[in-house]
Each structure stands twice: as C-alpha cells, then as structure tokens.
Amino acid sequence: MSTGTAEGDVGTRIEVTETAADEALSLLESEDMDTDVSGLRLFVQQGGCAGLSYGMRFDDEPESDDTIFEHHGLRVFVxxxxxxxxxxxxxxxxxxxxxxGFHVENPNVVSECGCGESFRT
Structure with a gap:
C-alpha cells in the first residue's frame, strides 16, 4: 500500500479541493463511518459513450494494493x-x-462524450 499526502512526497498524485473534502467528510460522518480509517474510493470503470467513466463510493478501509491520498482530512483510495x-x-x-456533485478534472482526458459523463484517455 502506498500513501500520498498533500505535501507531495509521492510522484503520482490525486488532489482534492477543500470543498470536495469537506463534502465527502460530511457524507462519511452521516453514514457513521470512521473518518480515520474509512475513505472515498475513486475509480474508473468501462462505460458511457466515450468508453470510460468515473465511479466513487465510500469504503471502510483500503485494499492492500491501493494508493492512499490524504487531503484536508479525507482519505482517497485508488x-x-x-x-x-x-x-x-x-x-x-x-x-x-x-x-x-463531485467532478474529476483529469489532465489525461483526450475526449469526452457530449453529456460529460464518460471520457477517453
């Protein structure tokens, strides 16, 4: 399991704005999840008219091969x-x-579908 932080000690990065972290933490707490262990899973799945789409869900803990990022008190598992x-x-x-809602600003996207729900890299 590798860990990234807001301070940038890992080359591969996922950033989270303070607004997104606050909203996700509020949702985690409303689900009675422990914000010290639980986190937001950000993933890519097949789907949509452009081929790939984003998915998000709350997980109780990271998987052993996840990269974990922490920003503004929110843990993100990828x-x-x-x-x-x-x-x-x-x-x-x-x-x-x-x-x-949540929005991913992805520098790797080369095209998106018209509705903005799916992308291609």
Missing amino acids: DPASMKYIEGSVLDYEGGLQGA
Missing part, C-alpha cells in the same frame, strides 16, 4: 488499474441547484 487513467487529477465539488 486501485492500480484506475491510477493509470486518473493520475494527476483533481477531485472537486460543485454546489448549486443544477449539476451539484
């Missing part, structure tokens, strides 16, 4: 297969009445 598609990405949260 499996090795997903890392090759999303390294260098920034996880953000956008509020508002339309389109509220």
